[in-house]
Amino acid sequence: MLKVIAACGSGMGSSQIIKMKIEKIFKKLGISVQIHHSSVSEAKNLASNYDVVFCSEALKGNFANAAANGTIVIGLKNLLSEQEIEQKIIENVVNKK
Known part of the structure; x- marks a missing residue:
């Protein structure tokens, strides 16, 4: 089971939206995940x-240390785009297995 965290600036609305969207896409792809959402400061x-961090593209730099240690960091341009989320999961998670 993949451990995933969704992060936004405050840890409230945007991260919850990302969590719901990525949960839907992982389920569609048949990948078992455990998802947590939080603020960037907590997520850092x-x-x-x-295993995987999702955040907005603008916040991706906050996770450089985690990325250096092997965590996959996925920055999203459009937090509401299931198409972008699915594409990035396939590129960064499915194809890396």
Whole structure:
């Protein structure tokens, strides 16, 4: 089971939206996941304990240390686009297995 964290600036609305969207896409792809959502400040400290981090493209730099330790960091341009989320999951998770 993949451990995934969805992060946004405050940890409230956007991360919850990302969580719901990525949960739907992972289910569609038949990939078992455990998803947590939080603020960027909390997620930065936790990211290395997760397999994948989702955030907006603008916040991706906050996770450089986690990425250096093997965590997949996925930046989204459109947090509401299931098409973008699915494409990035396929490119960064499915094709990396």
